[in-house]
Amino acid sequence: QKEVEQNSGPLSVPEGAIASLNCTYSDRVSQSFFWYRQYSGKSPELIMSIYSNGDKEDGRFTAQLNKASQYVSLLIRDSQPSDSATYLCAVLSTSNYQLIWGAGTKLIIKP
């Protein structure tokens, strides 16, 4: 079992709709979770971090964390074509305190 799992996609969402991206992780005691966005041919950039159960909102982005179920999700409201990218989930390992990365979900927003 991979330590951080994401559906590779592509996930196709109409412009203006809500895009929902999911991530599950295996380390039960992980405390820090991150969503990065990576445009094709570019480097990753941080969108959201979340550390507590529940929702965290930043503009059109909402991160959701459920530690009991070991999943973290990212919602993108009012999706725009510029949101088309690969979204990487990263979890801070409690063994060496380094990030463990999912393979990413490719998101396509259709105009």
Add this chain to the structure above:
Amino acid sequence: NAGVTQTPKFQVLKTGQSMTLQCAQDMNHNSMYWYRQDPGMGLRLIYYSASEGTTDKGEVPNGYNVSRLNKREFSLRLESAAPSQTSVYFCASSELAANTEAFFGQGTRLTVV
């Protein structure tokens, strides 16, 4: 405002050749990292340097060596390149530990033939 600068951007090596990937950051960050990214596998940590003067192995260190030359610079060396090392390599830095925001360089696309 350069951030994290990697060189080169592209490189083709023959099997057995050696090369060094250079990375420099101008954000006064303490921690620096080298990752490789392969299709369908996400980012995998090769080596990291939590602070100047220290380096540690990550998930996939075999075939690589690193040097934290000073606080700004962190280089990655392939002593004898193998086709399995064909990948995109990213250098990153963060202010403190790995649970602070990581800033990435533009990447190096390496092909070993």
